[in-house]
Amino acid sequence: MPRITVTGDEEGLRGYDAVQLAAALVWRDAVGQEVILATFDRELWEAAGRAGLRPWPENLTGRRSRPH
Numbered sequence: 001m002p003r004i005t006v007t008g009d010e011e012g013l014r015g016y017d018a019v020q021l022a023a024a025l026v027w028r029d030a031v032g033q034e035v036i037l038a039t040f041d042r043e044l045w046e047a048a049g050r051a052g053l054r055p056w057p058e059n060l061t062g063r064r065s066r067p068h
Contacts, residue, residue, distance in 0.1 A: 017044045024053055 013021060020037070021044060028035040037048040038056045048055040 013043060013047055017041060017047075020044060021047055021051060021053075024048065025051060028053065 020039070024035050024037045034054055036054045036056050037044070039045050039048070040057075040060070042060055045055045045060055
């Protein structure tokens with residue numbers, strides 16, 4: 001099983017956002033190719049980029065983070 005080094009806690013993600021990130025990382029390791037993670041959630045979008053995934057859309061300019 002692939003080792004995931006990024007966790008929701010480390011990235012400040014909540015619930016299903018952390019699950020989505022983890023699933024995308026597992027998928028990337030399984031297929032051995034670039035994975036695009038589509039989201040309009042700013043925190044998940046930023047975490048995906050830091051984790052080496054390609055976030056989509058390419059630009060979230062004007063999008064606001066959700067309140068914590």
